[in-house]
Ligand SMILES: O=C[C@H](O)[C@H](O)COP(=O)(O)O
């Protein structure tokens with residue numbers, strides 16, 4: 186509680202239990218430098234994602250990996266397998282490993298590795314920030330770019346230079362704080378439709394983030410700052426279903442593309458095969474991925490990217506201290522296991538090849554008029 190110099194009763198911070206100074210972002214970045222080779226990978230992959238989302242590159246963006254990272258060793262083990270399995274598919278797929286360190290919760294639950302790296306309520310946030318950054322560097326060393334959800338407005342200062350693709354989750358596309366944050370982000374960012382299924386919230390998010398903003402933030406020395414941004418032109422929409430059900434079907438894609446057209450935005454979007462598109466059922470998620478592969482294979486150009494939740498072992502388990510957990514299994518949403526993931530990645534690569542063949546022989550006036 187804030188003390189007052191005179192007899193004024195305290196009225197501020199009545200429910201704040203404590204403040205702990207946070208290590209400045211510049212210190213953590215200097216301890217764990219990105220370095221030129223990783224920086225080149227980050228820059229090239231950001232450009233590749235941007236080209237895919239504007240339709241200049243006809244590959245499919247695939248953001249694939251665990252729902253959340255809780256065990257650095259298992260995450261890097263997964264990354265090595267993913268890098269080896271997808272290197273031969275690079276002409277068809279642009280693979281970004283999903284490495285989520287911050288979890289937005291519907292009500293309560295473990296908030297991710299940055300917030301509580303020991304998964305036991307001790308909230309060693311500085312360890313969490315350093316561990317997350319270390320994991321990002323280790324994944325980049327496998328040759329894979331990385332995608333994260335950005336949730337806390339200050340955390341990107343510690344890790345975002347190592348991130349090639351960002352997401353704003355379904356609970357925050359309407360949040361001014363997150364739209365402002367994205368306006369200063371250096372990578373392409375997807376806004377999810379809101380948890381009630383509203384796609385307009387995501388399109389509005391993209392439009393707001395494209396603009397310049399002035400807002401509260403922190404500089405690299407950890408000082409509270411007024412941040413000015415130039416705006417992020419590389420924003421897109423992610424369909425993840427909503428409370429009314431899934432929104433990955435042909436009619437949903439058509440409607441979302443029409444909204445993008447109306448908003449004068451590129452008619453390309455990402456579809457999350459998990460969350461409300463699969464009812465968080467990993468078996469269903471694989472079936473959704475196959476349905477989407479079929480749509481892509483018949484020539485659907487609007488689907489530019491897919492998100493999959495996948496880990497070494499299928500399913501999920503309740504979070505807890507690392508030594509009590511099964512290795513390589515999600516502690517948040519259920520994930521597709523490794524073998525099935527590998528099959529699905531091959532299916533998606535084949536779908537991209539089939540789309541190229543289909544588009545060579547068919548004319549889609551709607552798409553042709555939309556493309557430059
Ligand atoms: O992706 C993970 C979850 O879907 C998200 O964090 C919400 O989870 P919850 O509904 O279990 O809180």
Ligand SMILES: C=C(OP(=O)(O)O)C(=O)O
Nearest residue numbers: 289354355356377425460
């Ligand atoms: C929380 C997530 O998804 P959504 O925002 O779609 O619920 C997620 O991808 O981890």
